[in-house]
Amino acid sequence: MPEASVPSRVLVVTAHPDDVDFGAAGTVATWTDAGIEVVYAIMTSGEAGEAFPDTPRSEVAALRESEQIAAAKCVGVTDVRFLHWPDGRLTPSLDLRRDISRVIRQVRPDRALIPSAELDLERIYASHPDHRAVGEAAIAAVYPDARNPWAHPELLEVEGLEPWTVPETWVMSMKNAEHAVDITDVFDRKLAALQAHASQTNGHTDLEGMLRTWGGAVAQRLGLGEDRIAEAFQIVNTR
Template sequence: MTEQLAPMPEDWQRALAVVAHPDDLEYGAAAAIAAWTDAGKEVAYLLATRGEAGIDGISPAEAAPLREREQIASAAVVGVTTVEFLDHRDGVIEYGPALRRDIAAAIRRHRPELVVTLNHRDTFGDTFWNTPDHKAVGRATLDAAADAGNRWIFPELVEQGLQPWDGVRWVAVAASPRPTHAVDATAGYERAVRSLLEHRAYIEGLTDEDPETYARSFLDEMLSANAASFGGRPAVTFEVFPR
């Protein structure tokens, strides 16, 4: 019998989603985010890069503003209107104090109870090797949730008017190979597809398949694969670290 995942906590109002690239949240997590915004919760996005190295046929100088526009449009589909970019270099994000400080600053600005990030572990599903950017940003986000509440770490943030925020109650890691919780993706599915489709230039650079066929096939397969561990319902899974 498949071990069942717990439902995600719902007793929160503000979330901050922190990922490396435009499109990271759209490969599944957006279905959960749509459900959260439907419930009246506030979600903001923080992107470490502008995804400038993500399209082989488009130079970084052209790709960065294009992918920024696609991400803003994509977020709007699932009810997210606040999208910020940190301008770390796509493909070579370095884990370290600078990245932790930038994320901690955003946590202090937005004061979320829930922080969402993407898989920080070495693999997806114990099979596919993860990228350095995902690992760096995921690990830095887990650390920054604590940094944000300590006034003696990055004291320059206080000098900038960003007071400590120790109100993060959970960090939820999407697409982790070690999930503990899930969100029913049924209600948010169509918007998740439309949200991923807003990354049209990225998808067209990735595959010759029709973009909508590609988006539906990917999300159908991923969300349905999680159903066995969530009462037969298509689901977005998270590894949740309580604080």
């Protein structure tokens, strides 16, 4: 596994509002605290997800976008981009790869953070089909699409977006991820970010306890100690 570098700009690509907060909000907080610019690109607006009982379905997308913007502020992120793909209907298509490549060329990040494309039947909630579709499309956008001037040629020829190579990609929600980030000191901000997704988390009777249990297990598995909380990633050299 390559050593983690120190980027100046990170692009986070996810399927839904709240995905980054469950998987990596603590890590994002450590990055922004270190002066790293973080941009979110979220493929859908979560319009097929749960909502408050009195929220009309036509208003769910706007609600979930507003929750994600509020959650992002909890961890120091102000640039949140929604690509408005249909929730629950994502596939790793060429069009999705093109749209992610577009954002990569716009943002020009030193690091990408993406979902896992793996199907893990022991952790099925992390293996939502939209997550896997975005994971597969995003890694294809990182390599080879975004760096290749002849991939999606309209990005260069029509939109003037020069190719860009992302040298490092972090994958979240991997079953056997081996790179731990200690988030103990920013755990309260991860919790606040998830609480901002009230339509999704108000039903949890002990959200804080659940997150502490998850993060504590990761920290112990990766040798950080019993009193620590961590998030884990697979780091891929995409230089």
